[in-house]
Amino acid sequence: MSETPKTDPECNGGIRMTRERVSADNKRIILNNRTVDVNQLVPIKYKWAWHFYLDACANTWMPTEVSMQRDIEQWKSPKAFTEDERHVIKRNLGFFSTAETLVGNNIVLSIYKLVDNPECRQYLLRQAFEEAVHVHTFQYIVESLSLDETEIFNMYRENQAIYEKDEFSMSCTDGILDTNVDLATREGLQKFLDNLVAFYVVTEGIFFYSGFVTLLSFGRQNRMPGTCEQIQYILRDESIHMNFGIQLINTIIDENPYCWTPEFQEYLIGRIKKAVELECAYAQECLPRGVLGLNTAMLREYVQYIADRRLEKLRLPIAYKSSNPFPWMSEVIDLKKEKNFFETRVTEYQTGGALEW
Numbered sequence: 001m002s003e004t005p006k007t008d009p010e011c012n013g014g015i016r017m018t019r020e021r022v023s024a025d026n027k028r029i030i031l032n033n034r035t036v037d038v039n040q041l042v043p044i045k046y047k048w049a050w051h052f053y054l055d056a057c058a059n060t061w062m063p064t065e066v067s068m069q070r071d072i073e074q075w076k077s078p079k080a081f082t083e084d085e086r087h088v089i090k091r092n093l094g095f096f097s098t099a100e101t102l103v104g105n106n107i108v109l110s111i112y113k114l115v116d117n118p119e120c121r122q123y124l125l126r127q128a129f130e131e132a133v134h135v136h137t138f139q140y141i142v143e144s145l146s147l148d149e150t151e152i153f154n155m156y157r158e159n160q161a162i163y164e165k166d167e168f169s170m171s172c173t174d175g176i177l178d179t180n181v182d183l184a185t186r187e188g189l190q191k192f193l194d195n196l197v198a199f200y201v202v203t204e205g206i207f208f209y210s211g212f213v214t215l216l217s218f219g220r221q222n223r224m225p226g227t228c229e230q231i232q233y234i235l236r237d238e239s240i241h242m243n244f245g246i247q248l249i250n251t252i253i254d255e256n257p258y259c260w261t262p263e264f265q266e267y268l269i270g271r272i273k274k275a276v277e278l279e280c281a282y283a284q285e286c287l288p289r290g291v292l293g294l295n296t297a298m299l300r301e302y303v304q305y306i307a308d309r310r311l312e313k314l315r316l317p318i319a320y321k322s323s324n325p326f327p328w329m330s331e332v333i334d335l336k337k338e339k340n341f342f343e344t345r346v347t348e349y350q351t352g353g354a355l356e357w
C-alpha cells in the first residue's frame with residue numbers, strides 16, 4: 001500500500017480556494033487542501049458527520065436553565081452528606097472543571113487544524129461550543145454551592161490521580177503542537193490518531209465515566225438534583241462526542257490503511273489499558289471507603305467494561321470481559337428511555353437582547 005502523496009507544507013491546514021468545482025468523491029477527512037476546496041460544505045460526502053451536527057444542535061442547553069436551589073439547601077445542611085460523600089463530590093467537580101477545558105483546547109489547537117473536511121469541521125465547531133458550555137456548567141455548580149474555587153480549579157495540578165489523568169491527555173495535545181506533524185507520513189498520521197484516541201476514546205470515553213456514575217448515584221437518591229440534571233445533559237453530549245470521534249478515527253484508518261499496522265494496534269491497546277489503570281487509581285482516591293453502595297471494585301469492573309466497548313468500536317480485540325455492574329447507566333445514556341428528561345427545561349432563550357441597537 002503506497003503512502004498518500006505529500007501536500008504543499010505551506011498549505012497544510014490552510015483555507016486556499018481551488019479552481020475546480022468540488023466533487024464529493026474527491027473529499028477526504030484529512031489532507032484535502034490544494035486538492036479539494038475546504039471552504040465548501042456542499043456537496044456533503046460524510047453524511048454521518050452532518051447528522052452528528054444536526055443531532056448536537058437539537059440538544060442545545062445552558063447550565064443556567066437548571067435550578068440549583070435544592071442542591072444549595074442540601075449542601076448547606078450539615079447532616080445531608082457524610083465527609084466521604086462531600087469528598088467524592090468535590091473531587092469529581094475538580095476533575096471535570098479542568099478536563100472540559102483540555103478537551104476544548106485540543107479541538108481548537110489540534111483536531112480542527114488537521115481535520116480539514118468541511119462537514120467534520122462543522123461538527124467540531126459545534127463540539128467546541130459544547131465544551132465551553134460544559135466548562136461553564138462546572139463553574140456554575142462551584143459558584144452555586146459556594147465551594148472554594150481555588151481548591152476546585154487547582155485540583156488538576158494538586159491531586160496526583162487527577163494530575164496523571166490530565167497529563168495523559170495533555171501530552172497528546174503537546175505532541176501535535178510541538179512537532180508540526182505531517183499527516184502524509186505514517187509516523188505523523190499515527191501521532192494524530194494517538195491524539196484522537198487519547199481524547200475521544202480515553203478522556204471523553206473512559207476518564208469521565210467513574211465521575212458520571214458517582215455523581216448520578218446521588219441523583220438516584222434524589223440528592224444534588226440540579227447537579228445531576230446537568231451531568232445527564234453532559235453525558236448525552238459526551239456520548240455523541242465519543243461516537244463522532246470513533247467514526248472519525250475509523251474513517252481516517254479506512255482511507256489510510258497503511259497506518260493501521262499490528263504494532264500500532266498493540267500500542268493503542270496498551271494506551272487504553274494504561275488509561276483504565278489511571279481511572280481505577282482515580283476511583284480509589286475518590287472513594288477510599290466507598291459511598292452510596294459504590295466501591296472501587298465495582299468501579300474497576302465498570303471501567304473495564306466500558307473500555308472493552310470502546311475497543312470493540314475501534315475494531316480491536318476486547319481486553320477484560322468484565323460485566324456491567326451499573327446497567328442503569330445504559331438507560332441514562334440511551335435517552336429515548338429517559339422519559340421526563342426535559343420536563344423542567346426552560347426553552348426561552350435570551351437571543352432578543354442581542355438585537356437592541
Ligand SMILES: [Fe+2]
Nearest residue numbers: 100130131134
Ligand atoms: Fe465536555
Ligand SMILES: [Fe+2]
Nearest residue numbers: 103204238241
Ligand atoms: Fe466532550
